[in-house]
Amino acid sequence: MNNKINVLRALADETRLRIINLFIKSGQNLCVCELMDALKIPQYSVSKALTIIRNADLLTAEKEGTWVYYELNKNTTENKNLFSFLKNYLSDKVFLEDELRLNERLILRENNKCVVGIIPEKDLLKMIKGKAKA
Amino acid sequence: MNNKINVLRALADETRLRIINLFIKSGQNLCVCELMDALKIPQYSVSKALTIIRNADLLTAEKEGTWVYYELNKNTTENKNLFSFLKNYLSDKVFLEDELRLNERLILRENNKCVVGIIPEKDLLKMIKGKAKA
DNA sequence: TTTTTATATGCCAAATCTTGCATACAAATA
DNA sequence: TATTTGTATGCAAGATTTGGCATATAAAAA
Numbered sequence: 157m158n159n160k161i162n163v164l165r166a167l168a169d170e171t172r173l174r175i176i177n178l179f180i181k182s183g184q185n186l187c188v189c190e191l192m193d194a195l196k197i198p199q200y201s202v203s204k205a206l207t208i209i210r211n212a213d214l215l216t217a218e219k220e221g222t223w224v225y226y227e228l229n230k231n232t233t234e235n236k237n238l239f240s241f242l243k244n245y246l247s248d249k250v251f252l253e254d255e256l257r258l259n260e261r262l263i264l265r266e267n268n269k270c271v272v273g274i275i276p277e278k279d280l281l282k283m284i285k286g287k288a289k290a
Numbered sequence: 291m292n293n294k295i296n297v298l299r300a301l302a303d304e305t306r307l308r309i310i311n312l313f314i315k316s317g318q319n320l321c322v323c324e325l326m327d328a329l330k331i332p333q334y335s336v337s338k339a340l341t342i343i344r345n346a347d348l349l350t351a352e353k354e355g356t357w358v359y360y361e362l363n364k365n366t367t368e369n370k371n372l373f374s375f376l377k378n379y380l381s382d383k384v385f386l387e388d389e390l391r392l393n394e395r396l397i398l399r400e401n402n403k404c405v406v407g408i409i410p411e412k413d414l415l416k417m418i419k420g421k422a423k424a
Numbered sequence: 425t426t427t428t429t430a431t432a433t434g435c436c437a438a439a440t441c442t443t444g445c446a447t448a449c450a451a452a453t454a
Numbered sequence: 455t456a457t458t459t460g461t462a463t464g465c466a467a468g469a470t471t472t473g474g475c476a477t478a479t480a481a482a483a484a
Binding site: 321340356357358407408 | 460461463
């Protein structure tokens with residue numbers, strides 16, 4: 157009972173819902189700085205949201221150097237059912253825009269790893285254009 | 291976006307979740323006094339919870355005399371998907387006990403209408419026993 | 425060893441939510 | 455009309471949450 161309420165409380169917030177949506181729609185692991193660029197919100201805000209979602213057992217975290225990769229926790233049937241429900245339920249312009257920005261940011265990965273870190277928005281746009289050409 | 295967050299916030303509370311569970315599992319309309327007996331919580335607490343759930347568009351209300359019958363709002367695909375997800379997701383001892391108490395209380399209906407109102411717990415038990423015999 | 429970098433978290437004030445009581449309201453009944 | 459009954463809601467205190475800043479931490483780089 158309490159764990160389910162924790163899950164629902166974790167979902168009941170715009171930032172956290174946008175984050176969960178990105179994990180569900182992208183179907184892959186993501187690090188904090190990538191979420192920052194996709195959501196356009198500050199680092200501490202992403203980190204705090206991730207901690208709450210993780211405490212609700214919806215995410216797992218794995219450290220690689222200074223980077224931390226988060227991923228959906230699909231270890232239980234309940235979580236899997238939840239995620240497949242949300243995949244359809246979470247449709248909104250806001251979510252869609254997040255997904256587009258995330259896709260652009262993910263272009264910058266190398267060997268499927270984040271190598272960019274936290275960068276000013278101007279540099280981000282330049283780097284993406286550069287990558288798109290190459 | 292905002293309506294979905296409102297829905298999730300409506301779900302993120304024990305009392306409200308227990309109420310929604312009863313509507314989903316029983317599959318029928320219910321009035322405030324029936325919910326009071328099923329959940330064993332005060333009237334104002336039920337009414338307030340119902341108002342919040344209703345404002346999230348998850349319930350509809352219909353007045354019949356002094357009684358108000360609430361019912362799941364299945365007017366949208368989203369709500370229908372939500373309810374069918376919750377039907378499996380909401381399994382817990384607490385929910386089960388609520389369901390059992392609701393079933394007993396529903397024995398007292400006549401022509402599928404609530405005719406009992408708000409009564410002391412002792413009287414409730416007697417009335418149920420009486421009905422069970424008949 | 426010092427500095428940088430990605431991420432996490434303590435703290436604080438503002439905002440929001442919860443809880444219980446008392447009371448309001450509306451429809452039926454006397 | 456006065457009363458009862460089922461339901462809704464205003465209010466206030468206490469609890470919880472949110473948002474932003476500053477700083478802590480840990481791993482890599484210099």
